[in-house]
Amino acid sequence: MTTAPRLRRDAQANVEKLRAAAIAVFSRRGLSAPLEDIAREAGVSIGTLYNRIGSREDLIDAVVPDIAGAKLRTLRERTLAQDTPRAQLETFIAEMIDLQRSDPAMNDAMLRRYPDAVLLINACERSMALGAELVANAHTAGVLAEDFTTDDLMTVLWMAGMASHDPGAPDGWRRVVDRSVSAAWTARA
Template identity: 85%
Template sequence: MSTTPGLRRDAQANLDKLRAAAVTVFSRRGLSAPLEDIAREAGVSIGTLYNRVGSREELIDAVVPDIAGAKLRTLRERTLAQESPRAQLETFIAEMIDLQLSDPAMNDAMLRRYPEAVLLINACERSMALGAELVENAHDAGVLSRDFTPDDLLTVLWLAALASHDPAAPDGWRRVVERSVSAAWIAGA
């Protein structure tokens, strides 16, 4: 929702307020937060939101860089700063889980709850492509069992995403996730 040529100044101000409100509300409550709450936070009507933005998915895509961009760049930098393939994969997993725990919007992104939000899905795909590359690097280095695949990595992160925000999830979910990954490392490598 950058400046739109030909848009009246008050309409552009509403777009800017909606964008800022969406970042705040989505980050606090997740991508499924009621759009009415975003409109209220922006100080506009729900009709204005739909008139200026269109749909939830369009609003999500409009704020993806603010919600996920910097966080995913930081995750990538921290991951690739590690010296060994094992440390890189362990960092990637830990950082992804921490993002899911701390940011409901990132958790919703990981679960791909809004597949029509194209920019959001693209950001998820780039992150998972990094994860797949890290798995392959660990295989090539001989430190990770070939039985642990990029699909297994996605499954571990999916489990963490579901469990981390479900009040009914058993307390031991994180321990199970950690054991799943620990079992995949090749002893003595």
Template identity: 60%
Template sequence: MDMTRSKSVRRDARENVAKLHAAALDIFLAKGLDAPLEEIARAAGVSIGTLYYRFGSREGLIDAVIPEIAGSRLQTLASTVMAKDTPSQRLGAFVHGMIELQRDDPALNDAILRRYPDAVALLGICDRSAELGQTLVREAHADGSLSPDFTEHDLFCLLWLAGTASRDPNAPTGWHRVITRALDSAWVAVT
């Protein structure tokens, strides 16, 4: 193979990866991580075979595209949460911020719900967010603002319910209010 052809193939391969990356980002953010890979390949102007050759699997594509944006959004939420004055304000901001992200961002919702556990880079980012949630529950327990009956597991059940409901077009319209009430009932009344 001559050098001109070799350089051309490498440039084309880089361009295909960039087109796949951009198409996957747009489509995953709009439709979630289970968006059809054929649609992504078509939007990028490449074959589905090229997508699999370059990324190996759906999870490979997810890990190449989503962790950076998910990490950025979750870090922004973490900064907002940590700027609050009290443990109860921080935990409340975390829960409501996570629910908002889940409702507004189908790809991040899929990540938080761990729908693709083999997308390990993405799971690492979600694990850091889960650790923050656990810390916030422990801090709210320590200052006495959160009922000892409300556990870290309860927090993740609330977020799972919110994430599941936000993706289901047939979910009852009052799901958000029910989750808010569940959290509100977990606070210890100040006397």
């Protein structure tokens, strides 16, 4: 097994500047922000970005732990801290929508706009696995309608993600999403 050669000090500094700039720009503008803007913020050329990092997906994967890691861990902790399956699922949905609304990069991640960013997709898969587990737990507890599926959960989150960043979306989108979730609870809930 061969190891990658160590980068010169200046090259390593450029990689760190690019990572910091990517975190800042992606957090402000989403994962589709122009790579030229990231290079400019890092104080390097676009050629340096491509030479040291590679593609957009490589850059996204280089910063996923910084962009999504802590936020998704916090989401998981807050969700699982709830007492009941219903409260857990409600918390998961509300927190996921809040993340999508407040963080353009997280919204892009949850909408899977960059399927070739492997680490990003893995983080999304872990979150969606938690959502599927919460749906199953709510079904087992008898508080969630049997016809509300994991696919329904993903659809609700997709609708919220799309609407929350579309300036042309009707103002009532959140009310419709909330009503969709409210209608899924059983009488036992």
